[in-house]
Amino acid sequence: MNKITLAFALAAFAVFSTHTSLAQTTATQTVTLAVSSVQKLSVSGNPAPLTIGSGVAGTEGLTSVTDATTTYSETHNNAVPMKITAGIDVALAAGYTLQITLASTKGTSSGVVDISNATTAVSVVTAIAKGSDNAKAITYTFSATATAGVLVSGTKTVTLTITT
Amino acid sequence: MDTRGSNAATKQRGFPEKFVYAAGRQVISVIRNVGKKKVFNLGGSLILLLLPSIVLSQVTAHHTVTVVVQTITLLQINVGTVALNITGAGLIAGQNQMTATDQSTTISWGTNSSLKKITVNTNLAAPIFAMKVLALNPTVGTAATEVTLSTVASDLIINIGRSSGTSSLQYTGVALASQGVGKDTHLITYTIQSQ
Numbered sequence: 001m002n003k004i005t006l007a008f009a010l011a012a013f014a015v016f017s018t019h020t021s022l023a024q025t026t027a028t029q030t031v032t033l034a035v036s037s038v039q040k041l042s043v044s045g046n047p048a049p050l051t052i053g054s055g056v057a058g059t060e061g062l063t064s065v066t067d068a069t070t071t072y073s074e075t076h077n078n079a080v081p082m083k084i085t086a087g088i089d090v091a092l093a094a095g096y097t098l099q100i101t102l103a104s105t106k107g108t109s110s111g112v113v114d115i116s117n118a119t120t121a122v123s124v125v126t127a128i129a130k131g132s133d134n135a136k137a138i139t140y141t142f143s144a145t146a147t148a149g150v151l152v153s154g155t156k157t158v159t160l161t162i163t164t
Numbered sequence: 165m166d167t168r169g170s171n172a173a174t175k176q177r178g179f180p181e182k183f184v185y186a187a188g189r190q191v192i193s194v195i196r197n198v199g200k201k202k203v204f205n206l207g208g209s210l211i212l213l214l215l216p217s218i219v220l221s222q223v224t225a226h227h228t229v230t231v232v233v234q235t236i237t238l239l240q241i242n243v244g245t246v247a248l249n250i251t252g253a254g255l256i257a258g259q260n261q262m263t264a265t266d267q268s269t270t271i272s273w274g275t276n277s278s279l280k281k282i283t284v285n286t287n288l289a290a291p292i293f294a295m296k297v298l299a300l301n302p303t304v305g306t307a308a309t310e311v312t313l314s315t316v317a318s319d320l321i322i323n324i325g326r327s328s329g330t331s332s333l334q335y336t337g338v339a340l341a342s343q344g345v346g347k348d349t350h351l352i353t354y355t356i357q358s359q
Binding site: 025026027028029030031032033034035036037038039040041042073074075076077078079129130131132133134135 | 237239240241243244245246247248249250251252255256257258259260262264269271291292293295335337339340341342343344345346347348349350351352353354355356357
């Protein structure tokens, strides 16, 4: 074996090592978080039946009744303030009045709103800023006149809507 | 002339005779050290070797072999991009916080030196919304508590000895309704380093 061949043989067996360390010590990843426009509204349940059963002699208006056992909750994240409207499915006959009041901390309550004929929804809370209101009181008031007569028990559907 | 006595006398004097046998074709020559004069005969293609009385051929040879294993540290993420979207699905009215999660990412590592840890940080200094990351089930090491990402590196997995391992990662995007709409893009860096 000549000297050149021997040198190559030695080199082949000489070193079992890498010339540089394997050191991929970092890894990167792109993560995006996108938040879309969100609106949520819910009510706690149905109020108890509103039953007028008394009055004052000589007074046309019978003794009205109220219910404040229900609540509503809302969430929205829109930059533009939103509002809540209320509507009724079928208008009440003349002489019967149904009113609604929604409390609010994120917006401005419209106070007592007559929805007796609100087959087209009317505003009950306005200028609601983004965020949330939880379990705010809803108050229903039902009144009638003696002239209106007896109203056989029936149901009405009141729809609350959060909208721009 | 009677040379027998002369030959005998020569032998008696102890002159060494050495015989060399060459493989193959050879000419056997006798090397005689006659004192003042040495005679040897080389013939053909043969190589004649003067053999000492002890073993002459080299039957072993030695190499000095150097083996080295350097420090090896590897880290890999299986997914290049993750997208989280908060759309309000599952949101309960009256709640301000909304979330979205993703568990599609797996982190893998290998190290032959101890003791290591994996840290995580984002390049986004002022995100609109919070982004959290949690190692769900590292096969080696201990998962740290869920990290809310910032530009400062935080421990994600600790107590990693000489090993190779993997872990699923859970991202959780958190947005408040009061923060409005928008989009954050994070470049998240994972680093394996000495603990």
